[in-house]
Amino acid sequence: MRISKAAVAATLVLGVAAPLGLAPPVHAATGVVSDPVGDAGGPQRLDVTRATVHNKDRLVVARVNLAEDEKGDIIVSLDPRGDSGLRLIATKKADGSVREQILPGAFTDRGDIDRPTPCRGLRVRWAEDVARLAMPSACLHDGDYGAVRFSVLTENGADSDIAPDRGTSGWIPRG
Numbered sequence: 439m440r441i442s443k444a445a446v447a448a449t450l451v452l453g454v455a456a457p458l459g460l461a462p463p464v465h466a467a468t469g470v471v472s473d474p475v476g477d478a479g480g481p482q483r484l485d486v487t488r489a490t491v492h493n494k495d496r497l498v499v500a501r502v503n504l505a506e507d508e509k510g511d512i513i514v515s516l517d518p519r520g521d522s523g524l525r526l527i528a529t530k531k532a533d534g535s536v537r538e539q540i541l542p543g544a545f546t547d548r549g550d551i552d553r554p555t556p557c558r559g560l561r562v563r564w565a566e567d568v569a570r571l572a573m574p575s576a577c578l579h580d581g582d583y584g585a586v587r588f589s590v591l592t593e594n595g596a597d598s599d600i601a602p603d604r605g606t607s608g609w610i611p612r613g
């Protein structure tokens with residue numbers, strides 16, 4: 439089923455605004471960070487406008503909205519409460535192809551995290567100005583975690599944009 443961006447936005451608004459009991463709490467475990475347009479250090483930079491993370495039971499899904507589609511890296515740093523995290527990376531090459539990678543250690547972890555690359559289960563879809571990164575929960579401490587928080591960094595040429603500008607999102611409960 440195709441769902442338009444407008445429909446998704448309307449659903450999100452409805453999910454927040456609907457009175458208790460009328461809408462299922464499907465968006466309860468969601469964190470959203472909005473970021474200004476034009477703060478990525480110049481044209482042709484990957485300019486994040488909004489990032490959303492759904493901390494679902496079996497998947498963590500990050501959605502990153504960009505001001506414009508450009509090549510480069512989107513790095514979503516994922517920090518579970520009380521434990522080390524991961525970086526989920528989507529890379530768009532000059533030919534338009536997209537690669538994915540998971541690295542141990544969130545931005546909030548101190549020092550190097552000496553762990554092997556956790557898993558190969560990350561799926562990335564990067565269509566125009568929206569990138570979606572979906573990670574099986576088993577990739578993070580075998581699924582044994584609760585709330586997560588996140589931040590997003592883009593790189594093309596150099597660090598381009600970071601969202602939020604300081605710190606991380608709030609804690610997003612699992613559910």
Ligand SMILES: [Ca+2]
Nearest residue numbers: 473474485486
């Ligand atoms: Ca931005």
